[in-house]
Amino acid sequence: MIKVEKLIKRYGANTVLNGIDLSIEKGEIIVVIGPSGTGKSTLLRCINFLECADSGRITLGGLSVDAARASKRDILTLRRQTAFVFQNYALFANKNALANVAERLIIVDGWPKARAHARAREILERIGLADKADAYPAALSGGQQQRVGIGRAMAANAELILFDEPTSALDPEWVDEVLGLMKALAAERQTMLVVTHEMQFARDVADRVIFMDGGRIVEQGPPDKLFTDPQDERTRAFLRKVLAQQPSLAP
Amino acid sequence: MNGLDYDYMMGLAPILLKYLPLTLEMAAAGMLCALVLASLLAIIRVLRIPVLNGATLLFISFFRGTPLLVQLFLFYYGLPQVLAILTQVNGITATILGLTLHFSAYMAESIRAAIVGIDRSQTEAALSIGMTNAQLMRRIILPQATRVAVPTLMNYFIDMIKSTSLAFTLGVTELMGATQKEASGSFLYFEAFLVVAIIYWVVVETLSLLQRWLEKRLNKAFVR
Numbered sequence: 001m002i003k004v005e006k007l008i009k010r011y012g013a014n015t016v017l018n019g020i021d022l023s024i025e026k027g028e029i030i031v032v033i034g035p036s037g038t039g040k041s042t043l044l045r046c047i048n049f050l051e052c053a054d055s056g057r058i059t060l061g062g063l064s065v066d067a068a069r070a071s072k073r074d075i076l077t078l079r080r081q082t083a084f085v086f087q088n089y090a091l092f093a094n095k096n097a098l099a100n101v102a103e104r105l106i107i108v109d110g111w112p113k114a115r116a117h118a119r120a121r122e123i124l125e126r127i128g129l130a131d132k133a134d135a136y137p138a139a140l141s142g143g144q145q146q147r148v149g150i151g152r153a154m155a156a157n158a159e160l161i162l163f164d165e166p167t168s169a170l171d172p173e174w175v176d177e178v179l180g181l182m183k184a185l186a187a188e189r190q191t192m193l194v195v196t197h198e199m200q201f202a203r204d205v206a207d208r209v210i211f212m213d214g215g216r217i218v219e220q221g222p223p224d225k226l227f228t229d230p231q232d233e234r235t236r237a238f239l240r241k242v243l244a245q246q247p248s249l250a251p
Numbered sequence: 252m253n254g255l256d257y258d259y260m261m262g263l264a265p266i267l268l269k270y271l272p273l274t275l276e277m278a279a280a281g282m283l284c285a286l287v288l289a290s291l292l293a294i295i296r297v298l299r300i301p302v303l304n305g306a307t308l309l310f311i312s313f314f315r316g317t318p319l320l321v322q323l324f325l326f327y328y329g330l331p332q333v334l335a336i337l338t339q340v341n342g343i344t345a346t347i348l349g350l351t352l353h354f355s356a357y358m359a360e361s362i363r364a365a366i367v368g369i370d371r372s373q374t375e376a377a378l379s380i381g382m383t384n385a386q387l388m389r390r391i392i393l394p395q396a397t398r399v400a401v402p403t404l405m406n407y408f409i410d411m412i413k414s415t416s417l418a419f420t421l422g423v424t425e426l427m428g429a430t431q432k433e434a435s436g437s438f439l440y441f442e443a444f445l446v447v448a449i450i451y452w453v454v455v456e457t458l459s460l461l462q463r464w465l466e467k468r469l470n471k472a473f474v475r
């Protein structure tokens with residue numbers, strides 16, 4: 001089980017995360033929604049220690065760390081049990097698709113190259129890019145790049161994969177192939193924490209939807225409950241706005 | 252004006268060419284050392300390593316802010332008076348040392364710019380999969396920065412080859428020193444220095460060709 005307790009993060013006088021408590025069961029798929037600037041990305045980045053929270057505790061894979069006092073070792077250990085999928089893919093531009101997926105196995109996990117490449121090939125097969133193994137990111141479409149980004153996260157065999165708006169930067173034509181891959185991962189019960197504006201995905205896939213506003217978790221629950229019967233006025237207002245843009249989803 | 256003494260020039264060229272290897276060796280050694288030092292300085296600057304960062308800034312400021320000739324005199328004639336072990340240092344070593352320090356100050360800045368120019372998200376991606384800072388540098392940042400920095404670094408190399416001619420002021424008989432000696436024997440200054448100028452010119456042009464070829468190759472990298 002993964003646990004985040006009383007997480008607080010400030011940028012100067014701006015309190016971006018204001019005491020986040022969250023526990024995630026193994027195999028659980030959680031979708032985080034909320035208005036822009038509420039700290040959704042910051043929450044994911046603090047869990048991965050791309051940012052250091054000012055206080056709070058993070059427990060993952062048997063290691064429990066006080067975020068404010070995490071040592072370099074702790075941070076590496078925690079990072080190695082999570083994986084991150086970025087909005088803008090963030091593939092390594094000097095490595096082809098195969099090497100992007102294999103990199104972590106070779107460098108972080110110390111696998112021999114041949115074994116890492118064999119594993120990376122399996123993953124490319126699964127994400128439908130076996131024929132693009134030699135292609136560099138610059139030669140891939142946005143959708144293909146993001147699938148490689150997810151492949152790189154899959155190689156980590158992580159306790160938890162963090163997705164920060166994985167489809168927001170994509171042209172609409174590529175969104176479905178990425179969401180499809182995420183659905184397949186969810187079907188295998190890969191634990192995931194997903195920030196997204198794709199409400200249909202949240203409905204179909206999430207075990208739990210979390211609504212964040214102003215650095216706090218305002219409301220959470222199973223998607224059919226949260227989408228049809230939100231308790232808090234802020235949730236209702238947010239959903240009205242989003243569902244107006246995605247009318248097919250209105251209850 | 253008298254005509255040029257072509258026979259003298261033709262005879263002089265092979266004599267001077269015997270000193271070209273020393274010139275190129277000093278430049279190559281200087282370049283290798285400068286590359287290593289400049290990469291270290293650039294990494295210190297990028298990671299803003301405390302204390303070292305300040306020292307690096309001072310170093311870069313000094314070696315960019317003073318003429319190379321002054322630096323060479325400082326190392327060769329000046330330092331031995333202060334530090335006794337340095338009396339062992341010959342002109343060639345002092346030249347290589349001077350070239351290394353001088354050019355690394357410039358090269359550090361272009362390497363730093365190349366590193367900083369790499370999309371920050373790749374750094375985050377590397378850290379997110381659990382790479383250490385050293386792994387990040389070695390596997391992701393430096394290979395890409397090299398590609399960006401190579402054209403500029405080649406310019407510095409060309410500049411360095413020309414700057415080795417200053418070694419003759421430290422009593423080293425390299426290409427320029429040899430020319431000086433030959434010329435003062437024959438009194439045919441114009442011919443002698445014209446020959447050496449052409450030799451430098453041909454060497455530099457050859458390198459420029461290589462540079463253009465390298466640039467084309469590097470621009471093709473990472474797109475397939």
Ligand SMILES: Nc1ncnc2c1ncn2[C@@H]1O[C@H](COP(=O)(O)OP(=O)(O)OP(=O)(O)O)[C@@H](O)[C@H]1O
Nearest residue numbers: 011014016034035036037038039040041042043165
């Ligand atoms: N490095 C930073 N320095 C200062 N302020 C920051 C930094 N990163 C984020 N912030 C601020 O923190 C707040 C939360 O940002 P965050 O990116 O977590 O929001 P978000 O919920 O992901 O928004 P969006 O939906 O637009 O992605 C914002 O007000 C933002 O301006």
Ligand SMILES: [Mg+2]
Nearest residue numbers: 040041042164
């Ligand atoms: Mg965000």
